[in-house]
Amino acid sequence: MDVKQLKQELIAYSKEIGIDKIGFTTADPFTELKNRLIRQQELGYQSGFEEPDIDKRVTPGLLLEEPRSIISIALAYPSKMTVRVEGKKGERRGIFSRASWGLDYHHILRDRLKKLEEFINTKAPDARVKSMVDTGELSDRAVAERAGIGWSGKNCAIITPEFGSYVYIGEMITSLPFAPDTPIEDQCGSCTKCLEACPTSALVQGGQINAQRCISFLTQTKGFIPDEFRDKIGNRVYGCDSCQTACPHNKGKNFHFHDEMEPDSEVAKPLLKPILKLSNREFKNQFGYVSGSWRGKKPIQRNAIMALAHFKDETAVPDLIEVLENEASPVSRGTAAWALGKIGGETALFALKSALTRESDKDVLTEIEKGLKFYR
Incomplete structure (x- = not known):
């Protein structure tokens, strides 16, 4: 089998099925990342949502027998709503972060990865593959960075030259020896706009985040929000985009390539008061298809209460x-x-x-x- 030719066929096929960018890298361990993750753990900067076994996060060989390469994919999502709604006195609205607009991105990425798997299986029936998105063991960002999808920005997001950081990413470990692509050089330079924009100073320094202070993390917790963060959350009911909207590489970036990513403005920017009265069934019917619903109704209701206080x-x-x-x-x-x-x-x-x-x-x-x- 000509692996070089298969790589080109995969690249062409990825465009046909709605993958906006694809990259390839080796399945070597992410040794440098391991040291950073250990340090994060020691500092208490982890969110607790991560895979707890650091070795699994950095060693593809623990996830697939004799891996030879990893395929990374990226899909661009919108940064602006085509149908805008505005809150007003008596009808205040909350906001979901852009990564929770439209259909849950886990479903979208898994669909594209499954199609890639099926394509590989038709060309190389003996190939072994393992795909993962976000909740998998590997670090999506580390894979994407090494595969040349983009560089890891100071805001801890993958920034692509084409789409900025408004991309969903996922990966597939394979037993096929695809030639690796070249990583992209860091283009953040001396810019610190994302660090300055972070409402809670969660970005400790460029490329290092204290997840315990991150508004995106805080809005997903289930307990009481610590007092020092309540006013800073504003009207966010899920997630936070401050470090993305401040990034110069995101200026003018707004892509509407995928119908399933298009937001319903009444869901992405919902009226706050009705959220307080939703039953579990009603919550699921209204918000269940977006990624921001994964922790259930209670955190969203708590955040809506704080947003109403924010507006007084x-x-x-x-x-x-x-x-x-x-x-x-x-x-x-x-x-x-x-x-x-x-x-x-x-x-x-x-x-x-x-x-x-x-x-x-x-x-x-x-x-x-x-x-x-x-x-x-």
Whole structure:
């Protein structure tokens, strides 16, 4: 079998099936990455969502028997909505990050990788392959960087010359010895705009992030948001794009190549108050197809409560009181108490004082006290 010819056929086929960029690299261990990951772990900078076994994250040979190469793919996603909606007084809106617009990117990338697998199997039936996206063991960014998809920016995203960092990436380990492509030289230079734009200073330095401070991570957690971050989250209900929108390499980058990535503006930028009343079924029906729904309804509702506090939306006070009095989740009740104090007013104050007499959860009581402190 002519592997060189197969590589060219794969590149041509990838364009036919809607892959915007494809690159090839060896299946050698990512030894430099291992040291960085160990350091991240020692500093407590990991999110906890990663594969816990660092060796698996850097050693393709632990994931596929006798691997010879890795194929990396990238698909460009939109940075602007074609149909815009604006919030207004009494009808405030939240925002999902761009990576959660349209159909969950895991499904899109897996579809493209599956098609690549099937193409390889028709040409090389004995080939072994293993594909993964985001939740797999390997570091998508490390593979993409080495495969020449883009360079790893100071914002810890892969930046491509063609599409900026607005790309989804995934990879496939193979037993075929494809010739590796050349990595792209880092083009960030002395620019530090992403570091300066990060609302929580999560970007410790270029290429290093403390995930525990990252708004994208914080919006996906399930507990109470630490006090120091609540005001900084703004109206984000899932994810954060600040380090991407600040990047000069993303200026003017907006691609609408894939229909399944097109956002429904009412989902990508949803009205906040209705989120507080959604049942699990209603949440799944409205948001279940986007990647931002993966942690379920509660984190999104908590974030919507904080967003209403951010806007100091007085029209949301009755809805927040309803959450404070009747919601089963202590996190939702407590966050609503804090939000009522933040918004203020006599109605909110009366509700907080009433809740103080009947609430039994100590964490919620703490949040009620925080809400009352806004009046002192």
